[in-house]
Amino acid sequence: xxxxxxxxxxxxxxxxxxxxxxxxxxxxxxxxxxxxxxxxxxxxxxxxxxxxxxxxxxxxxxxxxxxxxxxxxxxxxxxxxxxxxxxxxxxxxxxxxxxxxxxxxxxxxxxxxxxxxxxxxxxxxxxxxxxxxxxxxxxxxxxxxxxxxxxxxxxxxxxxxxxxxxxxxxxxxxxxxxxxxxxxxxxxxxxxxxxxxxxxxxxxxxxxxxxxxxxxxxxxxxxxxxxxxxxxxxxxxxxxxxxxxxxxxxxxxxxxxxxxxxxxxxxxxxxxxxxxxxxxxxxxxxxxxxxxxxxxxxxxxxxxxxxxxxxxxxxxxxxxxxxxxxxxxxxxxxxxxxxxxxxxxxxxxxxxxxxxxxxxxxxxxxxxxxxxxxxxxxxxxxxxxxxxxxxxxxxxxxxxxxxxxxxxxxxxxxxxxxxxxxxxxxxxxxxxxxxxxxxxxxxxxxxxxxxxxxxxxxxxxxxxxxxxxxxxxxxxxxxxxxxxxxxxxxxxxxxxxxxxxxxxxxxxxxxxxxxxxxxxxxxxxxxxxxxxxxxxxxxxxxxxxxxxxxxxxxxxxxxxxxxxxxxxxxxxxxxxxxxxxxxxxxxxxxxxxxxxxxxxxxxxxxxxxxxxxxxxxxxxxxxxxxxxxxxxxxxxxxxxxxxxxxxxxxxxxxxxxxxxxxxxxx
Ligand code: SF4
Ligand code: MSK
Numbered sequence: 001x002x003x004x005x006x007x008x009x010x011x012x013x014x015x016x017x018x019x020x021x022x023x024x025x026x027x028x029x030x031x032x033x034x035x036x037x038x039x040x041x042x043x044x045x046x047x048x049x050x051x052x053x054x055x056x057x058x059x060x061x062x063x064x065x066x067x068x069x070x071x072x073x074x075x076x077x078x079x080x081x082x083x084x085x086x087x088x089x090x091x092x093x094x095x096x097x098x099x100x101x102x103x104x105x106x107x108x109x110x111x112x113x114x115x116x117x118x119x120x121x122x123x124x125x126x127x128x129x130x131x132x133x134x135x136x137x138x139x140x141x142x143x144x145x146x147x148x149x150x151x152x153x154x155x156x157x158x159x160x161x162x163x164x165x166x167x168x169x170x171x172x173x174x175x176x177x178x179x180x181x182x183x184x185x186x187x188x189x190x191x192x193x194x195x196x197x198x199x200x201x202x203x204x205x206x207x208x209x210x211x212x213x214x215x216x217x218x219x220x221x222x223x224x225x226x227x228x229x230x231x232x233x234x235x236x237x238x239x240x241x242x243x244x245x246x247x248x249x250x251x252x253x254x255x256x257x258x259x260x261x262x263x264x265x266x267x268x269x270x271x272x273x274x275x276x277x278x279x280x281x282x283x284x285x286x287x288x289x290x291x292x293x294x295x296x297x298x299x300x301x302x303x304x305x306x307x308x309x310x311x312x313x314x315x316x317x318x319x320x321x322x323x324x325x326x327x328x329x330x331x332x333x334x335x336x337x338x339x340x341x342x343x344x345x346x347x348x349x350x351x352x353x354x355x356x357x358x359x360x361x362x363x364x365x366x367x368x369x370x371x372x373x374x375x376x377x378x379x380x381x382x383x384x385x386x387x388x389x390x391x392x393x394x395x396x397x398x399x400x401x402x403x404x405x406x407x408x409x410x411x412x413x414x415x416x417x418x419x420x421x422x423x424x425x426x427x428x429x430x431x432x433x434x435x436x437x438x439x440x441x442x443x444x445x446x447x448x449x450x451x452x453x454x455x456x457x458x459x460x461x462x463x464x465x466x467x468x469x470x471x472x473x474x475x476x477x478x479x480x481x482x483x484x485x486x487x488x489x490x491x492x493x494x495x496x497x498x499x500x501x502x503x504x505x506x507x508x509x510x511x512x513x514x515x516x517x518x519x520x521x522x523x524x525x526x527x528x529x530x531x532x533x534x535x536x537x538x539x540x541x542x543x544x545x546x547x548x549x550x551x552x553x554x555x556x557x558x559x560x561x562x563x564x565x566x567x568x569x570x571x572x573x574x575x576x577x578x579x580x581x582x583x584x585x586x587x588x589x590x591x592x593x594x595x596x597x598x599x600x601x602x603x604x605x606x607x608x609x610x611x612x613x614x615x616x617x618x619x620x621x622x623x624x625x626x627x628x629x630x631x632x633x634x635x636x637x638x639x640x641x642x643x644x645x646x647x648x649x650x651x652x653x654x655x656x657x658x659x660x661x662x663x664x665x666x
Contacts, residue, residue: 093221540604
């Protein structure tokens with residue numbers, strides 16, 4: 001039975017609430033209202049329905065039920081999950097493939113507008129891959145690196161090259177368990193093959209391949225995407241940015257870029273600075289062009305260029321609800337088809353650009369890196385021409401500052417400086433107990449839960465418990481919108497030990513590490529922490545946990561699985577796609593148990609679905625403390641730590657002499 005929620009049950013974000021009220025007053029549907037109206041099928045939601053062939057769909061509702069072909073509940077759930085992981089891995093990895101082809105084209109001077117911005121990273125990545133760098137030009141190195149990376153997608157035998165960046169111990173574990181991925185495409189194709197009717201029918205064996213497929217993403221396609229994005233557009237470093245719908249401007253042409261691949265958005269950033277385009281905007285009566293981002297495109301342009309983020313996944317419709325967006329330019333992934341209908345109530349043009357993505361009713365201007373700047377300028381001209389068609393607008397004034405851009409290179413540098421960059425200070429802080437552990441809080445928004453609520457609840461609580469938080473994707477934007485990513489602004493909300501570290505190093509307590517493909521940066525940080533010493537010799541020993549409280553996309557499932565394969569405990573909020581109905585169908589939880597206890601036995605990491613945020617927090621802290629105890633580290637004790645040297649000195653200096661003596665000498 002459909003039930004309409006209150007506005008405050010939809011989202012905690014005041015800007016979003018204002019736009020949902022506007023949508024309701026205009027009779028326009030959004031993902032929030034559609035989620036109310038669309039009651040999910042409980043059998044499908046539990047992963048107990050198979051539609052893999054024309055003899056079905058088969059819905060298994062009782063213990064011992066099998067499909068027409070005889071497929072068991074376990075097999076069907078394992079196949080459903082593996083197919084989702086394959087789709088998520090394919091999406092991320094195809095992004096990586098496009099980046100590799102762009103690098104090749106840039107190295108051969110076949111593109112318009114791109115250069116290799118970070119030659120140091122190019123040389124570093126090339127060296128990691130045993131490509132000779134001495135005495136060679138950046139183009140030569142980039143050419144060879146691009147060839148190597150392009151080959152990783154179609155590789156048929158051998159081992160994906162980036163897996164060599166894992167700890168020696170982890171590589172050996174993967175070898176023993178037989179899950180080392182060969183080529184990205186090979187693993188995704190095999191996942192689809194194995195889950196076709198009449199193939200792999202042992203649930204654990206199917207799920208082994210889910211691990212292998214996800215690793216082809218995390219230690220393959222996504223890692224390649226991050227490497228090349230940094231090489232072409234610069235490795236992120238802290239920069240001032242802003243987030244939320246208040247970044248839209250009343251007197252400028254608002255262009256919102258949405259999707260994932262930075263190739264398009266970076267060129268649109270460049271085109272907005274072109275004098276011809278600025279003049280074109282002035283001639284149209286606008287003060288200029290205000291570019292902003294949604295979803296992971298926002299993260300890409302925010303952390304490299306400081307371009308403001310208009311919001312996360314559920315803000316894509318709400319930004320158009322302002323009436324102030326001349327064009328929303330999209331490429332791939334997380335783009336709602338509903339945008340076109342919603343935009344028809346306003347003047348907004350939805351412009352698709354990828355040869356892979358068209359939406360009925362949208363304007364298609366195909367992007368081509370060979371003419372990138374020209375295409376970007378053409379897109380902006382369409383937006384500028386549309387400025388005159390603007391109707392009544394309502395831009396919420398909500399926005400927050402933030403400092404994004406904490407790449408693993410920058411974290412390493414900030415901890416040790418140019419000459420002694422290392423993860424030693426972070427490891428020491430964890431070992432001493434100033435930092436209790438690390439939490440990566442990532443992933444999407446989902447209109448079935450209150451937007452940003454779970455993200456922010458978990459972030460805030462873990463910070464109070466001295467857990468350092470790193471974030472990517474839409475979760476990062478959730479914290480940014482609430483002001484948790486700005487040095488001082490967040491520090492009054494964190495535990496004493498963590499505060500001491502943040503004040504000493506000069507960092508916010510929540511570190512923005514990028515887009516959803518950039519979860520590989522987190523793998524790199526964890527690997528380097530393990531290699532630094534003092535926290536065991538592999539990721540599964542580090543007091544760390546990964547959370548995706550509001551997940552919705554198949555990419556999130558792929559990320560979770562490669563993190564588990566790498567040794568991490570991963571907690572998802574919301575609904576498990578293979579939750580079964582253990583209360584009604586006793587044996588429907590085998591797969592759920594296997595991805596938790598079964599995977600933990602093999603890889604030291606596990607995947608669990610915990611909808612209640614309090615339980616999520618409890619499980620995270622219990623895991624962190626268990627890992628601390630296993631390492632022989634002191635139990636977390638917040639009373640031991642308090643002020644960093646600087647703030648303590650300032651406090652003491654403010655005291656009259658006698659009291660100062662008393663405070664120091666007792
Ligand atoms: Fe039913 Fe088997 Fe076909 Fe699935 S593969 S739809 S369980 S007959
Ligand atoms: S955009 S995958 S909603 S994080 Fe990467 Fe956000 Fe999730 Fe898309």
